[in-house]
Amino acid sequence: xxxxxxxxxxxxxxxxxxxxxxxxxxxxxxxxxxxxxxxxxxxxxxxxxxxxxxxxxxxxxxxxxxxxxxxxxxxxxxxxxxxxxxxxxxxxxxxxxxxxxxxxxxxxxxxxxxxxxxxxxxxxxxxxxxxxxxxxxxxxxxxxxxxxxxxxxxxxxxxxxxxxxxxxxxxxxxxxxxxxxxxxxxxxxxxxxxxxxxxxxxxxxxxxxxxxxxxxxxxxxxxxxxxxxxxxxxxxxxxxxxxxxxxxxxxxxxxxxxxxxxxxxxxxxxxxxxxxxxxxxxxxxxxxxxxxxxxxxxxxxxxxxxxxxxxxxxxxxxxxxxxxxxxxxxxxxxxxxxxxxxxxxxxxxxxxxxxxxxxxxxxxxxxxxxxxxxxxxxxxxxxxxxxxxxxxxxxxxxxxxxxxxxxxxxxxxxxxxxxxxxxxxxxxxxxxxxxxxxxxxxxxxxxxxxxxxxxxxxxxxxxxxxxxxxxxxxxxxxxxxxxxxxxxxxxxxxxxxxxxxxxxxxxxxxxxxxxxxxxxxxxxxxx
Amino acid sequence: xxxxxxxxxxxxxxxxxxxxxxxxxxxxxxxxxxxxxxxxxxxxxxxxxxxxxxxxxxxxxxxxxxxxxxxxxxxxxxxxxxxxxxxxxxxxxxxxxxxxxxxxxxxxxxxxxxxxxxxxxxxxxxxxxxxxxxxxxxxx
Numbered sequence: 001x002x003x004x005x006x007x008x009x010x011x012x013x014x015x016x017x018x019x020x021x022x023x024x025x026x027x028x029x030x031x032x033x034x035x036x037x038x039x040x041x042x043x044x045x046x047x048x049x050x051x052x053x054x055x056x057x058x059x060x061x062x063x064x065x066x067x068x069x070x071x072x073x074x075x076x077x078x079x080x081x082x083x084x085x086x087x088x089x090x091x092x093x094x095x096x097x098x099x100x101x102x103x104x105x106x107x108x109x110x111x112x113x114x115x116x117x118x119x120x121x122x123x124x125x126x127x128x129x130x131x132x133x134x135x136x137x138x139x140x141x142x143x144x145x146x147x148x149x150x151x152x153x154x155x156x157x158x159x160x161x162x163x164x165x166x167x168x169x170x171x172x173x174x175x176x177x178x179x180x181x182x183x184x185x186x187x188x189x190x191x192x193x194x195x196x197x198x199x200x201x202x203x204x205x206x207x208x209x210x211x212x213x214x215x216x217x218x219x220x221x222x223x224x225x226x227x228x229x230x231x232x233x234x235x236x237x238x239x240x241x242x243x244x245x246x247x248x249x250x251x252x253x254x255x256x257x258x259x260x261x262x263x264x265x266x267x268x269x270x271x272x273x274x275x276x277x278x279x280x281x282x283x284x285x286x287x288x289x290x291x292x293x294x295x296x297x298x299x300x301x302x303x304x305x306x307x308x309x310x311x312x313x314x315x316x317x318x319x320x321x322x323x324x325x326x327x328x329x330x331x332x333x334x335x336x337x338x339x340x341x342x343x344x345x346x347x348x349x350x351x352x353x354x355x356x357x358x359x360x361x362x363x364x365x366x367x368x369x370x371x372x373x374x375x376x377x378x379x380x381x382x383x384x385x386x387x388x389x390x391x392x393x394x395x396x397x398x399x400x401x402x403x404x405x406x407x408x409x410x411x412x413x414x415x416x417x418x419x420x421x422x423x424x425x426x427x428x429x430x431x432x433x434x435x436x437x438x439x440x441x442x443x444x445x446x447x448x449x450x451x452x453x454x455x456x457x458x459x460x461x462x463x464x465x466x467x468x469x470x471x472x473x474x475x476x477x478x479x480x481x482x483x484x485x486x487x488x489x490x491x492x493x494x495x496x497x498x499x500x501x502x503x504x505x506x507x508x509x510x511x512x513x514x515x516x517x518x519x520x521x522x523x524x525x526x527x
Numbered sequence: 528x529x530x531x532x533x534x535x536x537x538x539x540x541x542x543x544x545x546x547x548x549x550x551x552x553x554x555x556x557x558x559x560x561x562x563x564x565x566x567x568x569x570x571x572x573x574x575x576x577x578x579x580x581x582x583x584x585x586x587x588x589x590x591x592x593x594x595x596x597x598x599x600x601x602x603x604x605x606x607x608x609x610x611x612x613x614x615x616x617x618x619x620x621x622x623x624x625x626x627x628x629x630x631x632x633x634x635x636x637x638x639x640x641x642x643x644x645x646x647x648x649x650x651x652x653x654x655x656x657x658x659x660x661x662x663x664x665x666x667x
Binding site: 087090093099101103175215217307308341342419426437446449522525 | 548549550551552553554556557558560561562564570572573574575576578600601602604605606629631632648649650652653654
């Protein structure tokens with residue numbers, strides 16, 4: 001008897017599938033492309049009408065270096081921008097803070113104030129390009145800076161398009177880059193949703209992210225379930241604020257990982273759309289079809305890349321990207337082959353973008369909508385992923401919801417267990433990885449990697465210190481007092497933060513004002 | 528897997544797994560911590576976002592043989608020397624320091640020159656880390 005096979009999430013995989021494996025009621029569960037429950041995609045014509053957005057995440061050094069990379073990527077045919085911020089910016093520290101030492105500009109671009117943001121988008125018309133910003137704890141501050149740059153360019157907020165990640169729940173669950181405790185953090189997110197719904201109608205207020213959950217070691221089923229559970233938690237928080245679900249839900253977006261297990265990934269994307277549509281309509285009473293649509297960005301799996309034989313990563317990434325496209329993604333980032341070693345070189349990032357262009361223009365997969373629909377195997381897998389996610393939703397409800405699950409360390413433990421299992425499978429050679437535990441090369445040629453000049457850290461520190469001398473000090477103090485006041489009063493935080501940003505208060509100063517009211521957070525780490 | 532006491536030592540090897548700096552990528556730190564624990568060592572995990580001072584303080588309090596630092600932020604050439612410096616200040620030169628994470632080869636060589644005993648990058652088997660940690664602790 002052949003050995004039993006399972007997907008990485010543990011779902012059984014038979015040698016062959018037939019009509020008897022198709023789920024009952026398949027027609028209704030599938031629907032038509034562009035129609036409820038959107039299993040087959042959110043648009044009727046999908047990529048025939050409009051290709052996915054090729055959006056490579058980029059950022060390093062100072063705003064000037066990253067601005068140059070943005071101009072380069074736009075010139076190469078990229079169609080949207082995606083900003084990577086450095087660790088101090090993600091964690092709410094200025095470049096010259098003692099905690100920032102050695103980290104400025106390393107993993108992304110260093111942004112301290114509106115002045116840096118103006119440099120970051122110099123020569124890039126914000127009315128024409130859409131920008132995604134991977135920022136969570138201090139998202140509200142960076143959003144305010146972006147809107148202030150638009151003002152300075154004379155672009156009305158009604159034309160500004162882009163996405164904030166602003167998904168704080170997955171920070172506590174997986175990525176661990178938080179600033180404040182969960183409750184005030186949730187309030188800040190609802191403040192942004194409320195503000196953007198009225199003032200910046202084309203903005204995707206939040207990108208509910210499974211990517212980091214997966215990178216932290218979860219399975220595909222856990223990524224699916226925890227991400228959608230987070231999504232439901234945001235919907236419930238916004239409804240509790242008094243917002244109408246159909247006002248804000250159309251601007252919620254998602255962000256998934258595309259890993260190596262090809263069919264399981266495709267099934268995950270299809271199941272995600274169906275689950276979201278059903279819950280939005282049936283459980284939250286949304287009536288606008290746009291509220292039912294799960295729109296998502298995909299990034300290929302960073303954690304699937306190997307430091308050994310790094311050129312092979314180009315191939316892994318191409319398969320993962322194909323899964324994202326067959327799963328109906330709205331935008332895509334393909335990792336560069338060297339990202340397991342450092343930030344990508346220009347050459348590596350160009351190959352990654354070309355990988356998407358080959359996918360879009362040479363292999364004809366964009367011509368037919370949801371081409372795997374009706375496949376005995378893919379439909380069975382989609383159905384079983386959905387059922388497994390529903391099991392997790394019940395467990396999370398029993399625990400008392402997502403916030404309670406975080407407090408209990410439930411998600412963190414589930415992910416750590418899955419990560420450990422995966423590593424044991426690799427160590428035990430039950431799972432083969434080319435170059436790591438199979439087909440190893442004794443001596444490997446090194447590929448060139450990007451070096452971030454340490455002088456950029458000093459430059460960034462000097463710039464923020466000079467800014468503090470130049471600006472109108474009393475105006476900054478007044479604005480920061482306004483931020484703390486709103487934090488205490490419970491008023492929407494966007495207007496006072498916009499005022500502080502316009503006065504060139506730094507990110508670190510604004511965070512400190514909020515921290516005096518909100519406090520900070522420390523997790524009980526489990527392993 | 529059962530925990531076994533290292534037969535060649537009178538006590539269990541004690542290891543602190545530390546996450547210095549701002550990066551929150553704790554997958555590797557946790558997997559390694561668990562593998563060392565499953566191999567019979569006493570493992571203390573610092574939790575995230577620790578300063579070099581906090582890590583050395585914990586190493587002192589917990590009386591560890593080995594400190595494993597997990598860094599994926601690119602700040603290793605700042606954070607690791609800071610930890611080594613504070614260990615020297617506390618006269619804890621006998622504590623062995625290992626580093627894991629995204630460390631370019633030439634930086635790994637520099638870290639070794641500074642006094643780091645081992646550097647482990649992506650793709651390392653946990654068994655190799657277990658063996659190395661045990662051998663370091665024995666010589667400690």
